[in-house]
Amino acid sequence: xxxxxxxxxxxxxxxxxxxxxxxxxxxxxxxxxxxxxxxxxxxxxxxxxxxxxxxxxxxxxxxxxxxxxxxxxxxxxxxxxxxxxxxxxxxxxxxxxxxxxxxxxxxxxxxxxxxxxxxxxxxxxxxxxxxxxxxxxxxxxxxxxxxxxxxxxxxxxxxxxxxxxxxxxxxxxxxxxxxxxxxxxxxxx
Amino acid sequence: xxxxxxxxxxxxxxxxxxxxxxxxxxxxxxxxxxxxxxxxxxxxxxxxxxxxxxxxxxxxxxxxxxxxxxxxxxxxxxxxxxxxxxxxxxxxxxxxxxxxxxxxxxxxxxxxxxxxxxxxxxxxxxxxxxxxxxxxxxxxxxxxxxxxxxxxxxxxxxxxxxxxxxxxxxxxxxxxxxxxxxxxxxxxxxxxxxxxxxxxxxxxxxxxxxxxxxxxxxxxxxxxxxxxxxxxxxxxxxxxxxxxxxxxxxxxxxxxxxxxxxxxxxxxxxxxxxxxxxxxxxxxxxxxxxxxxxxxxxxxxxxxxxxxxxxxxxxxxxxxxxxxxxxxxxxxxxxxxxxxxxxxxxxxxxxxxxxxxxxxxxxxxxxxxxxxxxxxxxxxxxxxxxxxxxxxxxxxxxxxxxxxxxxxxxxxxxxxxxxxxxxxxxxxxxxxxxxxxxxxxxxxxxxxxxxxxxxxxxxxxxxxxxxxxxxxxxxxxxxxxxxxxxxxxxxxxxxxxxxxxxxxxxxxxxxxxxxxxxxxxxxxxxxxxxxxxxxxxxxxx
Numbered sequence: 001x002x003x004x005x006x007x008x009x010x011x012x013x014x015x016x017x018x019x020x021x022x023x024x025x026x027x028x029x030x031x032x033x034x035x036x037x038x039x040x041x042x043x044x045x046x047x048x049x050x051x052x053x054x055x056x057x058x059x060x061x062x063x064x065x066x067x068x069x070x071x072x073x074x075x076x077x078x079x080x081x082x083x084x085x086x087x088x089x090x091x092x093x094x095x096x097x098x099x100x101x102x103x104x105x106x107x108x109x110x111x112x113x114x115x116x117x118x119x120x121x122x123x124x125x126x127x128x129x130x131x132x133x134x135x136x137x138x139x140x141x142x143x144x145x146x147x148x149x150x151x152x153x154x155x156x157x158x159x160x161x162x163x164x165x166x167x168x169x170x171x172x173x174x175x176x177x178x179x180x181x182x183x184x185x186x187x188x189x
Numbered sequence: 190x191x192x193x194x195x196x197x198x199x200x201x202x203x204x205x206x207x208x209x210x211x212x213x214x215x216x217x218x219x220x221x222x223x224x225x226x227x228x229x230x231x232x233x234x235x236x237x238x239x240x241x242x243x244x245x246x247x248x249x250x251x252x253x254x255x256x257x258x259x260x261x262x263x264x265x266x267x268x269x270x271x272x273x274x275x276x277x278x279x280x281x282x283x284x285x286x287x288x289x290x291x292x293x294x295x296x297x298x299x300x301x302x303x304x305x306x307x308x309x310x311x312x313x314x315x316x317x318x319x320x321x322x323x324x325x326x327x328x329x330x331x332x333x334x335x336x337x338x339x340x341x342x343x344x345x346x347x348x349x350x351x352x353x354x355x356x357x358x359x360x361x362x363x364x365x366x367x368x369x370x371x372x373x374x375x376x377x378x379x380x381x382x383x384x385x386x387x388x389x390x391x392x393x394x395x396x397x398x399x400x401x402x403x404x405x406x407x408x409x410x411x412x413x414x415x416x417x418x419x420x421x422x423x424x425x426x427x428x429x430x431x432x433x434x435x436x437x438x439x440x441x442x443x444x445x446x447x448x449x450x451x452x453x454x455x456x457x458x459x460x461x462x463x464x465x466x467x468x469x470x471x472x473x474x475x476x477x478x479x480x481x482x483x484x485x486x487x488x489x490x491x492x493x494x495x496x497x498x499x500x501x502x503x504x505x506x507x508x509x510x511x512x513x514x515x516x517x518x519x520x521x522x523x524x525x526x527x528x529x530x531x532x533x534x535x536x537x538x539x540x541x542x543x544x545x546x547x548x549x550x551x552x553x554x555x556x557x558x559x560x561x562x563x564x565x566x567x568x569x570x571x572x573x574x575x576x577x578x579x580x581x582x583x584x585x586x587x588x589x590x591x592x593x594x595x596x597x598x599x600x601x602x603x604x605x606x607x608x609x610x611x612x613x614x615x616x617x618x619x620x621x622x623x624x625x626x627x628x629x630x631x632x633x634x635x636x637x638x639x640x641x642x643x644x645x646x647x648x649x650x651x652x653x654x655x656x657x658x659x660x661x662x663x664x665x666x667x668x669x670x671x672x673x674x675x676x677x678x679x680x681x682x683x684x685x686x687x688x689x690x691x692x693x694x695x696x697x698x699x700x701x702x703x704x705x706x707x708x709x710x711x712x713x714x715x716x717x718x719x720x721x722x723x724x725x726x727x728x729x730x
Contacts (some may be wrong), residue, residue: 064590065663100589133515133522133530134587135599135669135685158604169565169672173515174584174683176672178634179604186667 051076055087056151058144058188060100065136066189067144069151070099080156084119084149085112091148092123102140104130110165117157118180119149125164131172138172143187150183158182238322240268241396242348246418249346252319257309259319268348269329273318280311280318287332293318300328306517308560323559341559343398352377354392356399356421359550360410363448367409369423370550371445376438379445388423388432388447389416397421402547409449428452439507442552505722506579508552509545509715510572512673513538514584514683517562522587524695531560533698534583537686540708541581548712549719566633569676573636579647579715580681582673585698586662587690594694595662596655596707598648599683601637601674636678643680643722650717651682654710659687659703660694680718684711 055074058067074090077083088109095101106126113120123145131141146159158180162168168177237248238260249268252259262282266273272283282289291298293311298304305327311320320328325346326339338347340355347353354377360369371390373379378393396418404410408428416422430452437444513534515521521530535557542553554575556568572580586597620626637644645666652665662685674681686707687694697703 060589062590063663064588064593102589132587132589132690133520134688134690135584135671135683136593137587137589137690139669140589173519173521173565174669174671174673176670176675178672181604181670186669 057091058147060102087152102144119156119159122162133172135174138174146181147183147188238344238346240346254312258322262318262320284332289328300331351395353396356397366450369447373443375441376443391420506719508577509579510554510577511538512556512568512582516557519562522585522689524689526695528699530585537704541711544712565672573678580677582683585689586685594691595660597662597685598651598666600644600648600668601671602668633676640680647680647718648682651714654714658706658710
């Protein structure tokens with residue numbers, strides 16, 4: 001009898017150890033943080049300059065009826081998607097006066113991706129909630145984004161604007177956003 | 190024996206009477222003022238809603254607060270057998286297990302679990318809760334067992350399956366006589382009979398929702414009045430000699446055209462000889478839904494066997510849809526002075542509707558006639574489903590530069606019009622029994638492309654008319670990828686009435702005279718466009 005009890009106890013202990021190993025120790029080991037990176041050695045050599053490209057960004061024209069292109073240095077992107085992101089982030093940055101942006105303040109870029117030749121620009125909801133409305137203003141807001149991509153990445157076919165990751169009918173009730181758009185000479189001077 | 194003793198009133202009583210009299214006077218005056226204030230509060234504008242049901246016809250009093258009409262929730266509870274409970278600031282209205290819950294401090298309500306918006310907050314008047322009239326259609330109708338039809342314009346509340354057609358009337362002078370046009374929606378049978386000094390028009394309905402216009406002095410028609418819930422009386426003037434009538438049933442509307450003709454000795458004779466013999470009641474139209482009864486004992490000549498064709502040639506524009514932009518929580522552009530685009534477009538839209546109906550006798554549909562939000566496809570659906578001849582969307586503009594001013598007119602544009610036109614080309618399909626047939630498939634989202642040329646003509650005409658009364662934008666006509674116009678299956682334009690981003694223009698756009706003049710310009714352009722379509726060869730229409 002004592003021998004049987006010892007065997008049962010040993011099996012139970014073994015099972016408990018195995019369970020602890022499988023369910024507690026192993027996951028912790030797998031999830032260990034990577035070894036700390038050694039801090040870079042201080043060097044007196046100047047840092048390599050960040051690569052830039054000249055990009056054309058778009059702002060409200062003096063007469064308020066169109067968009068005017070302005071050249072700016074923008075970070076280089078390794079691929080079309082990265083380049084589109086860099087250009088659009090520069091476009092969404094509030095400009096110094098007297099330049100005036102047609103993008104409502106607070107609008108941020110959520111994502112950019114290129115598929116089947118068209119670019120999809122996903123922006124935050126401030127582009128809708130902060131929009132003043134009206135066909136003119138809405139057109140200028142939309143074509144600012146479209147022109148920023150198309151003027152600098154001519155290989156892109158069209159640009160579709162998404163808001164918070166979703167397709168929208170319009171930004172403010174007027175311009176049809178259900179398909180990719182190309183630059184309109186009506187609005188871009 | 191103790192005699193009757195008359196004593197002077199004690200000094201204290203006299204003093205009390207002297208004090209009490211002014212107090213009584215003040216109390217009486219105060220009461221009168223309070224009552225008059227209450228009457229004034231309840232009595233602004235339309236004072237009641239007429240409730241029509243199978244069993245009753247009664248008035249529900251309305252209160253007007255901040256230009257919004259409110260109705261007593263207690264009255265509604267009595268009419269619709271509702272249970273109303275108020276707990277912890279929330280009001281619960283129940284009807285057969287379905288509930289509406291709302292907070293009197295808010296403009297939203299939960300209707301059987303769905304959120305709806307109200308045009309204004311409920312109000313407490315004399316301790317009773319009053320709710321916006323729209324509460325009936327938006328909150329009560331969805332939970333009620335019976336059909337509830339609220340007609341805001343005519344202040345009718347129809348409960349149950351009653352036939353209550355809308356009847357609109359316009360009158361216009363003719364070279365010979367006077368014409369009264371009666372439009373009945375939906376199509377309804379009516380009977381026209383001549384009495385001694387008036388014609389009676391009786392509708393086969395439970396009641397009518399009639400808008401009775403004023404009649405200008407002309408000697409043929411003196412007045413139109415309601416005889417009973419389903420009968421109108423048309424009082425005849427001294428110059429009246431005979432009449433003729435014709436009906437047209439278009440879509441779901443019966444249009445009765447009633448020509449009142451002069452006495453044979455009065456003025457020039459009717460050019461078509463047989464028409465002068467148009468006997469009272471003789472011109473019963475062959476159109477279904479109308480019957481005219483000759484008067485008893487009439488001595489007028491017998492009608493000619495071959496009646497002439499009555500009325501004008503068919504107008505190229507009979508129905509117009511006006512679309513006041515935005516609405517509900519979608520305010521559109523907001524001016525710095527507080528004027529919102531949704532309010533402006535509704536105000537101008539109503540003026541345009543009134544002018545089109547009264548001046549041109551057109552049937553006018555509004556995509557919204559109150560403060561509510563509508564998706565773009567619902568707006569064009571109103572026009573397409575009613576086979577409207579014109580679609581006019583009203584908006585106000587905004588610019589990032591406040592110096593921009595002026596009105597402009599937009600026509601639809603499509604991303605790839607060449608491709609869109611190819612999509613619309615007729616498809617050849619084989620038909621049963623052999624042979625080939627061309628069919629046109631029109632995708633809803635591309636419907637407007639067939640009308641771009643006509644819409645452009647209309648835009649140019651609008652530019653000319655509006656430009657005569659209001660400043661125009663630097664680009665007075667333009668094209669844009671307008672969501673609202675793309676699906677319109679008829680000539681369609683979007684009018685930007687001006688810039689609410691300009692304080693100077695906002696003040697002007699808020700002025701009622703300016704709104705009337707711009708509405709008049711739009712109607713003038715519709716007349717121009719009607720003339721243009723009338724002149725254009727059939728193939729170019």
